[in-house]
Amino acid sequence: MYRYVCKTMLRRLFLSKKVSYQARLFSGNFRYLEVLNNENNVAIVTMKRAPVNTLNSELLSEISSVLTNLDETKCSGMVLTSFSDKVFSSGLDFNEMYESRPATIRTLVSTILEVIIKLYGSPFPTVAVITGHAPSGGCVLSLCCEYRIMVQNFQIGLNVVKLGYSTPLSIVQLMVNTIGHRNAELALTSGRLFTTNEALRVGLIDEIAKDRASAFDKANDFLNQFKVIPPIARHFTKQSMRRALLQDVSINGKIYVEDFVSLISRPKVQELIAAYMANMKNKKKNSN
Numbered sequence: 426m427y428r429y430v431c432k433t434m435l436r437r438l439f440l441s442k443k444v445s446y447q448a449r450l451f452s453g454n455f456r457y458l459e460v461l462n463n464e465n466n467v468a469i470v471t472m473k474r475a476p477v478n479t480l481n482s483e484l485l486s487e488i489s490s491v492l493t494n495l496d497e498t499k500c501s502g503m504v505l506t507s508f509s510d511k512v513f514s515s516g517l518d519f520n521e522m523y524e525s526r527p528a529t530i531r532t533l534v535s536t537i538l539e540v541i542i543k544l545y546g547s548p549f550p551t552v553a554v555i556t557g558h559a560p561s562g563g564c565v566l567s568l569c570c571e572y573r574i575m576v577q578n579f580q581i582g583l584n585v586v587k588l589g590y591s592t593p594l595s596i597v598q599l600m601v602n603t604i605g606h607r608n609a610e611l612a613l614t615s616g617r618l619f620t621t622n623e624a625l626r627v628g629l630i631d632e633i634a635k636d637r638a639s640a641f642d643k644a645n646d647f648l649n650q651f652k653v654i655p656p657i658a659r660h661f662t663k664q665s666m667r668r669a670l671l672q673d674v675s676i677n678g679k680i681y682v683e684d685f686v687s688l689i690s691r692p693k694v695q696e697l698i699a700a701y702m703a704n705m706k707n708k709k710k711n712s713n
């Protein structure tokens with residue numbers, strides 16, 4: 426059923442643009458990802474870890490594998506999206522951070538850094554179609570893409586300070602590169618989540634769409650403009666724009682991971698994560 430919905434959407438996307446359509450499943454079997462490839466060689470990568478695409482090590486390493494694969498097969502573009510019409514991704518999995526062994530936290534954090542390097546530095550153009558809430562790690566994934574299109578009435582942002590740990594430097598830089606120093610400082614120090622309209626105003630997203638289908642139309646328009654740009658020139662220009670952050674993560678990644686592991690392992694942070702998780706459960710109980 427899910428595959429049928431995706432194929433129907435792709436058919437609509439490409440037929441509406443009078444481009445012949447030929448979706449095929451991308452090679453590789455993924456538990457939490459659906460990867461469809463069209464005749465234009467654009468990959469639609471859909472996260473499908475129900476209910477809210479929480480980023481555990483397995484989902485992140487699947488994203489990492491796909492990115493390697495897309496690079497090797499010289500894809501001409503990628504759209505990252507969610508199966509859900511309510512949540513893009515709820516960020517890193519608390520279950521791998523709460524009362525976890527350092528090795529578990531280390532794997533989680535190194536894998537998200539690996540994804541950041543590959544996605545932010547990808548040679549092909551990337552678009553995030555944000556069909557729902559995108560807090561924390563969800564926001565990070567979208568920030569690594571070149572263009573963000575978000576459906577109305579959701580929230581996006583980096584709320585990690587609320588959990589008692591500081592935002593890692595590379596993530597701070599991602600935010601600064603997108604919304605500027607002043608706005609990033611205000612947002613990060615308060616853990617602000619932006620509504621779709623606020624996110625557009627501050628430049629955190631590039632366009633608002635009324636629904637998933639129109640978000641895909643906009644993504645297609647964004648990607649189509651590169652058909653007339655020589656890929657190598659585009660890639661080198663993107664690399665120049667993104668080099669500083671990529672070099673920083675490559676050089677200091679191991680230090681960032683260890684800092685993050687020790688931060689998360691602190692009793693105070695563990696308490697805050699426990700309280701946050703309990704709060705989510707209570708909210709759910711009260712709304713039922």
Ligand SMILES: CCCC/C=C\CC(=O)SCCNC(=O)CCNC(=O)[C@H](O)C(C)(C)COP(=O)(O)OP(=O)(O)OC[C@H]1O[C@@H](n2cnc3c(N)ncnc32)[C@H](O)[C@@H]1OP(=O)(O)O
Nearest residue numbers: 476477479515516517518519520558560561562593705709
């Ligand atoms: C280099 C390091 C980089 C650091 C970058 C990022 C760090 C992080 O990402 S930390 C994670 C921070 N995430 C959040 O603060 C978001 C938490 N989630 C939510 O706010 C809501 O779930 C959300 C608005 C996304 C969706 O709301 P609902 O649609 O109402 O769903 P529920 O809240 O009922 O959630 C369903 C189910 O999922 C569990 N859940 C949600 N998020 C997480 C998570 N991050 N980790 C683990 N589990 C999560 C939630 O508890 C519910 O569970 P059940 O009650 O068992 O169904």
